[in-house]
Amino acid sequence: AQSVTQLDSQVPVFEEAPVELRCNYSSSVSVYLFWYVQYPNQGLQLLLKYLSGSTLVESINGFEAEFNKSQTSFHLRKPSVHISDTAEYFCAVSPSGGYQKVTFGTGTKLQVIP
Amino acid sequence: DTAVSQTPKYLVTQMGNDKSIKCEQNLGHDTMYWYKQDSKKFLKIMFSYNNKELIINETVPNRFSPKSPDKAHLNLHINSLELGDSAVYFCASSQGGGANTQYFGPGTRLTVL
Numbered sequence: 077a078q079s080v081t082q083l084d085s086q087v088p089v090f091e092e093a094p095v096e097l098r099c100n101y102s103s104s105v106s107v108y109l110f111w112y113v114q115y116p117n118q119g120l121q122l123l124l125k126y127l128s129g130s131t132l133v134e135s136i137n138g139f140e141a142e143f144n145k146s147q148t149s150f151h152l153r154k155p156s157v158h159i160s161d162t163a164e165y166f167c168a169v170s171p172s173g174g175y176q177k178v179t180f181g182t183g184t185k186l187q188v189i190p
Numbered sequence: 191d192t193a194v195s196q197t198p199k200y201l202v203t204q205m206g207n208d209k210s211i212k213c214e215q216n217l218g219h220d221t222m223y224w225y226k227q228d229s230k231k232f233l234k235i236m237f238s239y240n241n242k243e244l245i246i247n248e249t250v251p252n253r254f255s256p257k258s259p260d261k262a263h264l265n266l267h268i269n270s271l272e273l274g275d276s277a278v279y280f281c282a283s284s285q286g287g288g289a290n291t292q293y294f295g296p297g298t299r300l301t302v303l
Contacts, residue, residue, distance in 0.1 A: 108289050119194070119280055119294030120233075127289050164231055175221070175287035177246050180233040 078103045078169045080181035088187045089157055097152040097184045099141075099167030109150040110168040110178065111141055120166060126150065127172075137161075162188045193217050194295035196281050202301045203271055211266045211298045213281030221245075221287050222264040224256060225280040227297070233280070239264055240287065268300075276302045 079102045089095045101107065108127050112120040124135040131143040141152045150167060167181040194215045203209055215222065223246075224236040238246035239258040253269040264281060281295040 114231075117296075119282075119296050120292075121294070122291045125289070125291070166233065170288050173288060175238070175240055175245050177235050177238065177248075178288075178292065179235075183231045183233075185231075 078107065078171060078179045080167050080169050080179055082167055082181035082184050084184050085182070086185045086187065088189055090189050091159055092156045094155050095153065095157050095161075095186065097165050097167075097186065099150045099152065099181060101148050101150065101167070101169045103148075103169060103171065106172045108170045108172050109141075109143060110170070111135075111139070111150070111152050112166045112168060112180075114164040114166065114183075116163070123152070123165070157186070157188050159188050159190060161186060194281060194283055194293050196279075196295040196298050198298060199296065200299050200301075202303065204303055205271055205273060207271050208267070208269045209271060209300070210268070211279055211281075211300075213264045213266075213295055215262055215281075215283040215293070215295075217283055217285075217293060219283040219285045219293070220261055221284045221290075222258065222261075223282040223284075223292065224264065224266050225282065225294075227278045227280060229277070237264075237266075238287070245287075271300075271302045273302050276300055 081100045110125045111123040126143045134140045164183045170178040221240045223238045227233045237256040242258045278297045282292040284290040284292045
């Protein structure tokens, strides 16, 4: 079975400051990794995902995450946050291949302070 | 054009009642899901259907019964509602499973009194 740990339930950060949201996973098989974002009163949206290949993946709005197999981590970073980045961020893992379920972490609330 | 839609958006009901939530996707996807998000934002999969066939059935009370009349629809019927069923229920869809992006609906906030 897979599991995901997001150690930080809340991360306050000033506007234009950098941020890192931490995610660690546990799995005995190879995995796919995802970051989803949930804005207030909305459903989740995919931010970025790692399937294979380059360990650094980027989103269109400036976020990036790096897959680190030895540390079983997939931390999300942004060099300069905006007010509009305020949201809940979920890390998720799925075993690679086939119709496998996606297991979500407990989420990290990013609060950008003006 | 809403990709994944759910009705109703809010549902307030008494304990013991039976209720249904409907989900429709117009993305042409072959896989649909139901998730439950509790008050602490923890998101847990309940069911998944691929081409109308149940492929994931987590440990969910049998008061919850999903039904997929076709690939574009996945409904959730809940019998004998309990206080602990209060949550936000999300429907999602994807083309295939695993690696493929899931597209979530706006959620249905169920409150059981």
